[in-house]
Amino acid sequence: MELDYLKTLPLGGFNFDNCIRNRAMAESGILQAPKTMKTGTTICGVLFKDGVVLAADTRATGGSIVGDKNCEKIHNLAPNIFCCGAGTAADCDHVTEMIKRQLELHRLNTHSENRVQMAALKLVAHAFKYGGQIGTHLIVGGVDVKGPQLIECSNDGNMYSMPYHTTGSGSLAAMAIMETRYKENMTREEAVNLCIAAIEAGIYHDLGSGSNVDVCVITRNKYEMLRNIKHDNFKVFSKPGGYQFKKDRVQVVEEFKHKLVVEAGEQPMDLS
Amino acid sequence: MDLENYTNVNIFKKVYEKREVSSIHNVVEQPHHLLKDNTQHAKGGFNPYVNNQGTTVAIAGKDFVLVAADTRISQGFNILSRDYSRTTKLTDQCVITSGGMVADIETLHKLLIAKVKTYQRQFKKTPTVESLAQLLGNTLYGRRFMPYYAFNLLCGIDQNGQGSVYGYDAIGSWDKLTYGVQGSGSELGAPILDNQFVGHNYLVKTLPDDVSVVEDTGKDIINSIAERDIYTGDQVEIVIVDKNGIRVKREPIRRD
Numbered sequence: 084m085e086l087d088y089l090k091t092l093p094l095g096g097f098n099f100d101n102c103i104r105n106r107a108m109a110e111s112g113i114l115q116a117p118k119t120m121k122t123g124t125t126i127c128g129v130l131f132k133d134g135v136v137l138a139a140d141t142r143a144t145g146g147s148i149v150g151d152k153n154c155e156k157i158h159n160l161a162p163n164i165f166c167c168g169a170g171t172a173a174d175c176d177h178v179t180e181m182i183k184r185q186l187e188l189h190r191l192n193t194h195s196e197n198r199v200q201m202a203a204l205k206l207v208a209h210a211f212k213y214g215g216q217i218g219t220h221l222i223v224g225g226v227d228v229k230g231p232q233l234i235e236c237s238n239d240g241n242m243y244s245m246p247y248h249t250t251g252s253g254s255l256a257a258m259a260i261m262e263t264r265y266k267e268n269m270t271r272e273e274a275v276n277l278c279i280a281a282i283e284a285g286i287y288h289d290l291g292s293g294s295n296v297d298v299c300v301i302t303r304n305k306y307e308m309l310r311n312i313k314h315d316n317f318k319v320f321s322k323p324g325g326y327q328f329k330k331d332r333v334q335v336v337e338e339f340k341h342k343l344v345v346e347a348g349e350q351p352m353d354l355s
Numbered sequence: 356m357d358l359e360n361y362t363n364v365n366i367f368k369k370v371y372e373k374r375e376v377s378s379i380h381n382v383v384e385q386p387h388h389l390l391k392d393n394t395q396h397a398k399g400g401f402n403p404y405v406n407n408q409g410t411t412v413a414i415a416g417k418d419f420v421l422v423a424a425d426t427r428i429s430q431g432f433n434i435l436s437r438d439y440s441r442t443t444k445l446t447d448q449c450v451i452t453s454g455g456m457v458a459d460i461e462t463l464h465k466l467l468i469a470k471v472k473t474y475q476r477q478f479k480k481t482p483t484v485e486s487l488a489q490l491l492g493n494t495l496y497g498r499r500f501m502p503y504y505a506f507n508l509l510c511g512i513d514q515n516g517q518g519s520v521y522g523y524d525a526i527g528s529w530d531k532l533t534y535g536v537q538g539s540g541s542e543l544g545a546p547i548l549d550n551q552f553v554g555h556n557y558l559v560k561t562l563p564d565d566v567s568v569v570e571d572t573g574k575d576i577i578n579s580i581a582e583r584d585i586y587t588g589d590q591v592e593i594v595i596v597d598k599n600g601i602r603v604k605r606e607p608i609r610r611d
Contacts (some may be wrong), residue, residue: 113470123432123585128530142611144585147408147539147584147585147586148583148584148585149582149583149584149585152582195545252432256426264360286609286611287610288433288434289433290429290431290432290433290434291432291585292611293585293611294611316609316610317609318578318579318581319578319606319607319608319609320574320575320578320591320606320608321575321578322571322572322574322575323571326550326551328550339493
């Protein structure tokens, strides 16, 4: 066949080539295979009278260093479905984006609204296929024909449906607030305030979570993204006058002086 | 060498044979630390050390020393305290500030206070910063094989009235510095200090003379570290040592 080279091209999906290398590294005993980072987060979701509230903090960490002080952890899956992501940031971003496209195709093919159950099932099916190696801990919330729905999808392929959920490293702090203050048939106002309080508990008591609070309220035929609804954490002090880089600290060994000749028609570079 | 024969020779044979010989007599003659139970115990199981993180910065000036440290202690992802003081007064002209394990820091600081008192009773004078620097080095090295998990900066006014900072590792290696940073945010703080203050790498060796500028810089450094290091935050504690004694003040910084 003429197009034999096609067989040598990657087929798509994940590339596992480095697994062989990593095993060789581990067996050699000299080098250690690279490890993935554990990330911290606080996310939560609450069902209320006529909708769902999702909330998240905005800190992204790599080990003990803050990588992003104001990242977005609430992802859009469909006009009526949103999803909070904890765990490995890349997995959450790519998996939600992938499911978002599948849902859109389904929407266009069936001319109907997506169901939250279906989105969650797709997420869980994908996660289970990889035996928990894809680090997605998601809280999916939305409103469909069956009313407001809230489903948690963990990386090992489990789905839980409860009226309130918390996940991430700050889940214990957030759940403490949920367990004390949750009640059935809350108003929108109450639900939003409960979510903010839960996320703030995570922000202040869990080192993996921090910065601001994002909230998303989904009701029938409408969603509202309240980005940075709380923003109390910022740098409180900077040295007045800023910093100077003193030149005399470094010894000048040799100095060159060149005359800059501008040729006709050329514009001199702006050096200011 | 005959390679064919070489492969058949078990080079570990002697070792194996020696190990397999066992009698009560042999076991008793073995050194205590080579007994099987003991070696296994030393390897696994209990680990008495834990890092409680936190950052501390010290800067020496012409006639003062400034210490800026955060007040957060943590274990894993949990905050254990938001107002812990990691700086202790040793004499009127000397303080010690540390990062690492709080239990060890506390013990070490108490021990040093006791040693200062003993010194005062014995010699009828307060120890100088230079003496305390050597004393701390010896104290730490005395625990060479079960160290205090504390990374220290000893700061004070020396006999010439100049500010000085002494930096240590956990087992007592030390050096005289003009500024230092220890703890979880040390990698973030060190470059700013290197740029702003006089150290080994600069030709013009003049110490800063304005306390307020150094104070602002120290405060800003802790604030900046708190932005990016999750273990640093809550409050910044400023300690200024000069010829008039020691001043302490605290200011809130981000708590998340």
